Amino acid sequence: MIKLSYRPEIDGLRAISVIAVILYHLQISFDDFKLFSGGFLGVDIFFVISGYLITSLILKEIDIEGNFSLINFYKRRSKRILPALFGMIFISIFFAWNYLTPNSFIEYSKSIISSVFFFSNYFFYFEGLEYNAENSLLKPLLHTWSLAVEEQFYIFFPILLILVNKFFNKKFFYFFLILFILSFFVSFVTTAQNSVFSFFSTFSRGWEFIAGSFLAYKETKNKKFNLINSNYSSFLGLLLILFSLFYFNNNTIHPSIFTLIPIFGTVLIIGSTDSNNFINKILSNFIFVKIGLVSYSLYLWHFPVLAFARNRGKSLSDFDKLELIGLTIVLSLLSYYLIEKPFRKKINFKFFLTLIILFSVFFTSLNYFSIKTKGFENRLHVFLKNTQRVLLEDSMKDKDGRCFDRVKNFCNFDHDSKKNVFLVGDSHMEVLSENLYEKVKLKKLNYISMNRGTCIYLPNFKKINKIDNQESQNCTLKSKKLIEETINNKPGSIIIVGGNFEKHFIQTNNDWKYENNFNIEPLNGFISSIKKLLDNNYKIILIYPIPGPDFHVIKRLMQEIPKTTFDASKYLSKNPLTFNLSNYQKDNKNIIDLFDELNHQNLVKIYPEKIFCDKEKDICFTHNDKSIYYSDEQHLAQTGVEMLVEKIEEEMNKLLIN
Numbered sequence: 319m320i321k322l323s324y325r326p327e328i329d330g331l332r333a334i335s336v337i338a339v340i341l342y343h344l345q346i347s348f349d350d351f352k353l354f355s356g357g358f359l360g361v362d363i364f365f366v367i368s369g370y371l372i373t374s375l376i377l378k379e380i381d382i383e384g385n386f387s388l389i390n391f392y393k394r395r396s397k398r399i400l401p402a403l404f405g406m407i408f409i410s411i412f413f414a415w416n417y418l419t420p421n422s423f424i425e426y427s428k429s430i431i432s433s434v435f436f437f438s439n440y441f442f443y444f445e446g447l448e449y450n451a452e453n454s455l456l457k458p459l460l461h462t463w464s465l466a467v468e469e470q471f472y473i474f475f476p477i478l479l480i481l482v483n484k485f486f487n488k489k490f491f492y493f494f495l496i497l498f499i500l501s502f503f504v505s506f507v508t509t510a511q512n513s514v515f516s517f518f519s520t521f522s523r524g525w526e527f528i529a530g531s532f533l534a535y536k537e538t539k540n541k542k543f544n545l546i547n548s549n550y551s552s553f554l555g556l557l558l559i560l561f562s563l564f565y566f567n568n569n570t571i572h573p574s575i576f577t578l579i580p581i582f583g584t585v586l587i588i589g590s591t592d593s594n595n596f597i598n599k600i601l602s603n604f605i606f607v608k609i610g611l612v613s614y615s616l617y618l619w620h621f622p623v624l625a626f627a628r629n630r631g632k633s634l635s636d637f638d639k640l641e642l643i644g645l646t647i648v649l650s651l652l653s654y655y656l657i658e659k660p661f662r663k664k665i666n667f668k669f670f671l672t673l674i675i676l677f678s679v680f681f682t683s684l685n686y687f688s689i690k691t692k693g694f695e696n697r698l699h700v701f702l703k704n705t706q707r708v709l710l711e712d713s714m715k716d717k718d719g720r721c722f723d724r725v726k727n728f729c730n731f732d733h734d735s736k737k738n739v740f741l742v743g744d745s746h747m748e749v750l751s752e753n754l755y756e757k758v759k760l761k762k763l764n765y766i767s768m769n770r771g772t773c774i775y776l777p778n779f780k781k782i783n784k785i786d787n788q789e790s791q792n793c794t795l796k797s798k799k800l801i802e803e804t805i806n807n808k809p810g811s812i813i814i815v816g817g818n819f820e821k822h823f824i825q826t827n828n829d830w831k832y833e834n835n836f837n838i839e840p841l842n843g844f845i846s847s848i849k850k851l852l853d854n855n856y857k858i859i860l861i862y863p864i865p866g867p868d869f870h871v872i873k874r875l876m877q878e879i880p881k882t883t884f885d886a887s888k889y890l891s892k893n894p895l896t897f898n899l900s901n902y903q904k905d906n907k908n909i910i911d912l913f914d915e916l917n918h919q920n921l922v923k924i925y926p927e928k929i930f931c932d933k934e935k936d937i938c939f940t941h942n943d944k945s946i947y948y949s950d951e952q953h954l955a956q957t958g959v960e961m962l963v964e965k966i967e968e969e970m971n972k973l974l975i976n
Contacts, residue, residue: 322374328367329610330601331587335360335367336613338563340620340646343455344639356566359580361464362526362573363559364617366584368468369530376479377490377538386483388476393667395472399614401661401670402653403465404677406618407433409649410458411684413626418458419872420693422629426458427688430681433462436469439518456628461621463518470520471527494531501525505573513571513783522573529581533589548590552597555586568829569784615650615658623649631873699879699886702872702946710749710949710959714767721767722748725797728804731755731765737974738764738808742775742801743817745953746864750966753959754814757967761974764808768801772830774822775815777802777847779832779840790830805856812973813851814966816861818952819844819909845912852918857973859966862913863906864926864954867897871940871948871955887943896937899927922969929961 342357379386407430414426425445432441442463447454454460482493501524508516516522562580570576590598600606609616623646627634634642661670688694714721714729721729722745739758741747748769758765773781773793781793789795805811821828823841832840851858874895883889903910913923930947931938940948947958954962 322371322378325591325593326607326610327593327598327601328371328588329613330603330606331363331367331584331610332613333606333609334559334563334601335363336609336616336620339617340643343621343624344643345455346636346639352567354563355568356563356570356580358572359559359562359566359577362523362577362580363584364464365468365471365523365526366530366581367588368471369527370533370588371530372472372475372527373479373531373534374538376476377534380479380483381538386476386480388480391476392472395469396674397661397665397667397670399465399469400674401657401665402615402618403433403462404674405653405657406622407459407681408677410622410626413622414458415694415697417626417629417873417876418693419876420695420698422456423693424688427685427693429457429459429462431685433459433465434678434681436466439463439466439470439520443515443518456625458622458625458629460625461617467518467520467523471524475527475531490535494528494535498525498528498532501528505577506575509571509574511788513788516573526573526577526581529585530588533585536589537591548592548595549597551586552590552595555583555590556597558583558586612650612654615653616646619649619653620646629870629873630877631870631875633868698876699883702875702879702886710752710953710956711745711769711771714748714751714755721751721769723770723792724768725770725792725794726800728801729767731759731767733759733762733764735763738766738811739970740766740768740805740808740811740813742768742805742813742815744769744773744822745771746818747814747816747861749949749953750959750963753956753963754966757963757970766804766808768804770797772818772821773797774817774819774844775801775847776822776832776840776844778836779834779843781830781832783830784828805851810855810857812857812859812970814859814861814970815848816864819863820906823909824905841909841912845916848916848921849918852920855920857920857922858918859922859924859969859973860913860916861924861962861966862926863902863909864952864962865897865899865902865930865938866952867895867938867940867948868901868951869897870951871895871946872950875941875946890941891943895940897940899931899933899936899938902927902931902938920973922973924962924965924969926962929965930958 337360338354338357339360340357341354342360346353376386376391414423418426429438429441432438438459442457442460447457447460478493478497479490482488482490486493501521505516505522505525508519508522558579562583566572566576566580587597587601592598593602623642624634627638627642711722712720716729716731718727718729739754741751741754748767748771751767751769755765755767770792773790777798778795779798780795781790782788783790805813819841822832823844832843834843838846848858848860875890878893878895879886879889916923927933927938940946942957945957946955947961949955
């Protein structure tokens with residue numbers, strides 16, 4: 319078996335990469351400056367290093383031994399990657415058991431299967447997840463997407479090399495060049511069309527591995543590779559990497575032509591093989607090297623540790639983050655010395671393979687029983703079980719499936735009435751849909767549900783991704799026009815309008831924005847749309863912003879209700895979980911002020927804060943002694959829905975009389 323000459327500066331480069339990734343996921347900020355805002359690029363640096371090392375190994379085996387054993391290669395890779403990965407997943411199950419809600423546990427168990435069989439990059443994409451979105455930080459195994467990409471490269475790239483060596487007379491340079499150009503072209507086109515898919519796709523990332531392969535080819539054939547003086551090239555390389563890590567952010571189009579900056583920087587450092595140059599000496603420093611040696615375990619453990627901590631339902635303080643870093647380091651060292659090193663050097667392959675098969679069977683069984691038992695929901699206190707079981711946005715259905723997120727048509731429940739009731743908004747309104755329909759049905763009115771996730775009632779505005787300027791598929795101008803046309807075809811209707819207005823109109827940290835052709839602010843555009851409906855004799859029930867806590871209610875209660883408590887109602891009566899009313903009013907002040915200015919005989923206003931909050935005490939309640947009002951940090955649970963719908967029905971009856 320061929321062994322590569324050890325290059326400590328590459329471990330130093332690994333150290334920079336993993337530190338950048340960890341700090342990025344920690345979300346450490348100083349005022350408005352986010353430390354390592356481009357830390358996600360650490361993964362791209364890993365890809366270049368992997369391409370370089372793997373290609374070096376393969377080419378040297380071909381040149382020196384005249385043959386390359388694919389089986390031995392796969393054995394070495396599997397012993398390098400699988401033990402620590404399986405160990406992390408196995409231990410993480412105990413954390414998941416304590417911190418994940420049943421619905422989240424089902425998704426988590428599915429992600430285990432995708433991680434074990436190395437297709438998690440596509441699994442998370444088809445789950446509709448964006449890597450840098452806020453909810454992505456709650457997915458314990460999201461980071462395994464990059465391992466899946468690496469493994470897919472390890473599986474298929476050596477086969478291509480063998481074929482090129484056999485049939486094309488070792489035309490490796492042209493092989494690398496063509497692959498690089500093709501992959502970069504695919505990356506460029508795919509990012510322009512679908513940036514999320516491009517982020518997770520192996521095909522969009524292949525050129526980063528190939529960049530490292532170029533270096534390996536040049537080094538194997540020409541012994542050394544320096545574009546310019548070694549000191550200058552490595553210094554420039556480090557400068558390009560640091561620039562990318564500090565100045566790239568979530569709004570940077572990636573992977574794209576901009577990604578060439580850190581990739582080229584990595585190439586310059588690895589290509590500078592002079593161990594005496596200044597940068598290489600820094601990277602070969604004892605501390606950097608030691609961090610680099612355990613970088614794989616650090617990468618494996620940091621994300622689930624942070625994700626499970628965030629899944630407790632509380633925001634992380636700086637001290638919390640410091641503690642979690644300490645825990646990550648301890649777990650990583652244990653993983654490295656007790657799992658990584660022994661399996662790579664001491665454990666024979668038969669024993670290793672037996673363990674892998676047994677664990678794979680166990681993980682598959684866990685996924686099966688997780689689905690069968692609804693996420694092992696008996697883990698929850700009975701007080702919580704029924705609250706989390708139903709996803710209210712999925713419960714409203716007609717013959718064509720669920721009503722939520724329809725873009726080509728809408729759920730129309732026709733009762734041959736001359737009067738129509740529309741419910742229009744985002745997921746905050748959709749959770750009301752089924753309960754509201756039961757009230758409308760009793761009155762034998764027609765009912766049309768027109769709600770879409772993170773898409774507010776806002777005619778003539780399109781929602782676009784800030785990164786690639788692509789129009790959101792469920793919030794296009796065309797879909798908005800369809801809503802407007804459907805309403806216009808039913809004059810005199812009652813229209814119930816609401817949503818997460820703060821997120822749509824106030825928050826600036828979203829990955830998307832609304833645009834129109836008239837340079838009108840979205841909030842002013844919304845007010846104008848409501849006025850237009852009122853002037854056209856529609857009757858509007860306007861629901862003010864629903865107060866929401868800054869924590870996940872069920873997750874908090876999972877941790878706070880003692881497992882031994884038989885009477886949870888009594889416990890919660892003495893220990894109510896509340897949040898501050900004035901904070902809600904402050905965050906939504908601009909919206910509330912503009913809503914307050916709206917006045918019309920056909921307009922009815924509903925104030926959710928009067929339902930869920932106590933103004934004198936300046937608090938809002940997340941539950942009573944029998945039920946929970948919220949299913950997470952934003953959406954209402956069944957009891958909260960019933961309370962709000964009761965008020966809507968009361969106001970609707972007044973409009974029907976007039």
